[in-house]
Amino acid sequence: MADTELSGYLHERLSKNFQVSVFDNPELVCSSPTQRNPDVIIVDETVNGIYGSELCSEIKADTCMCNIPVILLISLCDSESYLAHIGCGADKVELRMINVCKLKADIIALINHRAAQKERLKEFAAATLPADHSEKVSQGDSDAILIDKIQKCLEKNLSSEKYTVEMLCADIGMSRTAFYNRVKFIVGKSPTNYILSYKMGIAKTMLASRQYNVSEIATLLGYCDAKYFGKKFKEFYGISPMQYVRDVMG
Known part of the structure; x- marks a missing residue:
């Protein structure tokens, strides 16, 4: 004004x-x-x-x-x-x-409408985790239980920009070192990279649905803005979100 x-x-x-x-x-x-x-x-x-x-x-x-x-x-x-x-x-x-x-x-x-929309996005994300995101766990039930706990924590805090690995460790009830070693042993990647793969898997599925724009997906996944989300998506998949929709989805 x-x-x-x-x-x-x-x-x-x-x-x-x-x-x-x-x-x-x-x-x-x-x-x-x-x-x-x-x-x-x-x-x-x-x-x-x-x-x-x-x-x-x-x-x-x-x-x-x-x-x-x-x-x-x-x-x-x-x-x-x-x-x-x-x-x-x-x-x-x-x-x-x-x-x-x-x-x-x-x-x-x-x-309130925007908050309700965000909740619907969370429900969509929880119901449509892409198949290629599910990690193959072969070390036994305790490892499967840990991964399930991690995914529940990530789902609960999906839109939180400030949800850190340290907070995830605290929610799981493990020290950072023990948590890092256990996750790396089970899935072959660090907790930070695991969280990124979790979010990028959801992002790809939501883009493929063509029901949500880049800004909505960025907000759901806790990124500060659509540009930063686009940067992380391109680093992960080698293609921008819009290029993925145009070139991959047709």
Whole structure:
């Protein structure tokens, strides 16, 4: 927002319920949010000469941001104006003469919808682990039980960006050294590489389903943004996520 009076008012009212950041430079909107991973973006009708609908279209076209809900503020809400603006991909269109209670309700609804969507993604991932991800365990039941525990912990913390090997060791109840040696003996790779293969296996299956975009998959798998996820996917498979969908899936 470039309208300091409106942005100041919204910041004051919304800060009671949410953590709020205000940007008056349109270029910062597509560079900063991927680091902060906001729950919702509110875009004014115009921002320093840039139409809000154009900025909204840019956000929705960015693979790192397209999954973030956007509320677009407009001056007029007649049918013609509404239809002209809704085409930019905004999740909600609100009047600039803001009803703060309604705006709060819409923000909460969008956040809850995104959370529910993430849960559906988790359910999909849990139900469709790719066959080539299942490690062949031949050392006995104790090893199979350990791998099962590890996978349950990874599934539970799938979307957590900060879930580390140390946390996994603590959840399993083993020291890092003992855990490393045991996992390396069973599956032939380090815990870090095992976790990566677990996530990449899920990513490949979800891409193959064509039901989810790169941003949604990155969020589900706990990566900070779609670009970093794409980098890890390419390092693992030698091909970018989009190239995999185009070239491998046809």
